[in-house]
Amino acid sequence: MRVGLLTGGGDVPGLNAAIRAVVKHGEGQHGHSIIGFRNGWKGVVDGYSVPLTRQLIRNVLPVGGTLLGTARFHPHADDGGIDAVLATLEAERIEALICIGGDGTLHAASKVAEAGVRIVAIPKTIDNDVWGTDQSIGFDTAVSIATEAIDRIHTTAESHNRVMIVEVMGRHAGWIAATSGIAGGAEIVLAPEQPFDIDKIERFLKHRHRAHASFSIVVVAEGAVPAEGTSMHYETQMGKFGEIVAGAIGERLKVEIEKRTGFDTRVTVLGHIQRGGTPTPTDRILGSRFGVAAIDAITRGESGVMTALRGETVEMVPLSEIAGKVKYVPDELLGVARALA
Numbered sequence: 339m340r341v342g343l344l345t346g347g348g349d350v351p352g353l354n355a356a357i358r359a360v361v362k363h364g365e366g367q368h369g370h371s372i373i374g375f376r377n378g379w380k381g382v383v384d385g386y387s388v389p390l391t392r393q394l395i396r397n398v399l400p401v402g403g404t405l406l407g408t409a410r411f412h413p414h415a416d417d418g419g420i421d422a423v424l425a426t427l428e429a430e431r432i433e434a435l436i437c438i439g440g441d442g443t444l445h446a447a448s449k450v451a452e453a454g455v456r457i458v459a460i461p462k463t464i465d466n467d468v469w470g471t472d473q474s475i476g477f478d479t480a481v482s483i484a485t486e487a488i489d490r491i492h493t494t495a496e497s498h499n500r501v502m503i504v505e506v507m508g509r510h511a512g513w514i515a516a517t518s519g520i521a522g523g524a525e526i527v528l529a530p531e532q533p534f535d536i537d538k539i540e541r542f543l544k545h546r547h548r549a550h551a552s553f554s555i556v557v558v559a560e561g562a563v564p565a566e567g568t569s570m571h572y573e574t575q576m577g578k579f580g581e582i583v584a585g586a587i588g589e590r591l592k593v594e595i596e597k598r599t600g601f602d603t604r605v606t607v608l609g610h611i612q613r614g615g616t617p618t619p620t621d622r623i624l625g626s627r628f629g630v631a632a633i634d635a636i637t638r639g640e641s642g643v644m645t646a647l648r649g650e651t652v653e654m655v656p657l658s659e660i661a662g663k664v665k666y667v668p669d670e671l672l673g674v675a676r677a678l679a
Contacts, residue, residue, distance in 0.1 A: 339368070339433050341433065343372055346378030346379055347439045348613060349408050350463065350476025350479070350480070352462065352476050353403065353404040353475065353625065355626050356628050357404070357406065358626070360630075363634075368633065370637070374387065377409040378411055381407075382413070382422075383411070383423055402616055413446055414446055415446075420450065434456040434458070436457075438459070438475070441468060445662075448657040451657060459632075460628045460629070460644070461475065462476050464477055464507060466513040467510055470659060470663075471647050478618045478624070479620075479621045484514055488519070488521075488523070488555060491555060492523065500602045502603075502605075502606065503556045504524070504558070504606050505559075505588035507612055509581075511529070515527050515558065519675050522557070527672070527675040528562040530559055531667050533566070534564055536568060536594055560584065574586070624647065631652045642656060644656075644657055
């Protein structure tokens with residue numbers, strides 16, 4: 339069988355582990371030919387393919403990014419995009435397609451599946467907001483990087499008696515903010531799930547600095563917003579591709595905190611640092627497990643499904659069940675962050 343493979347959306351550490359697993363297991367165990375498409379769905383539309391062999395995936399396990407390249411492109415949103423995908427798959431004699439991506443890529447995968455293509459998806463996103471799976475590829479590495487950054491910022495915050503704001507990724511869900519904030523010992527964690535009250539933050543910081551500490555760490559997800567009816571007015575800043583402008587909420591908080599408290603306040607925006615570099619062992623293992631499960635599902639003839647970590651096992655869930663859903667941070671986890679302030 340000729341099986342296509344693509345990675346779409348933002349890059350994350352652990353993608354190459356999944357690619358490696360699909361190729362090694364697909365070729366070695368099942369005898370399939372794996373055809374990679376460069377630059378996500380755009381590569382399928384353009385017919386930009388490359389045969390993936392065991393030699394090409396040698397030594398890629400510890401490498402970040404994706405050897406196939408990626409792009410934010412969705413064929414169902416482009417005139418003639420789905421027809422171009424179907425034409426490429428027919429020309430390349432592709433019998434099934436494995437798509438690795440986040441919500442946008444997986445939504446596109448469901449649309450292509452509806453057009454009659456056999457599709458198996460693998461979830462990846464550092465935001466960890468893909469519904470239906472306990473964890474997505476890239477999340478563990480992002481949390482590790484963010485936690486290390488908070489650890490380092492602690493020392494300079496205490497040395498200079500500052501409020502340090504650390505902005506992390508998280509458009510709709512604050513998984514990185516909540517987990518790295520807890521792991522790094524942040525005093526305040528702000529996530530999109532719970533709009534914040536700047537007046538309460540002001541009172542907390544003043545009390546903390548007056549009572550027992552001369553510094554504070556605030557971790558904020560890029561998608562965090564103030565609660566309606568509170569004294570801070572802010573509209574999320576969006577880029578041309580619908581992405582949130584990095585640093586916007588962090589800089590606004592800096593201005594508000596300095597104005598209200600008089601405390602010296604600085605901002606660190608981790609941005610794409612969270613996406614890059616060597617994947618953690620957890621992401622290498624998860625990518626490998628998802629890759630093996632995906633090629634096994636293709637071989638069994640399954641379609642319109644996604645690999646998902648449920649507890650300790652990898653299961654297949656229908657793409658139709660995850661469409662339009664976001665996995666938000668539970669109140670219990672955000673409650674832990676508040677309790678440890």
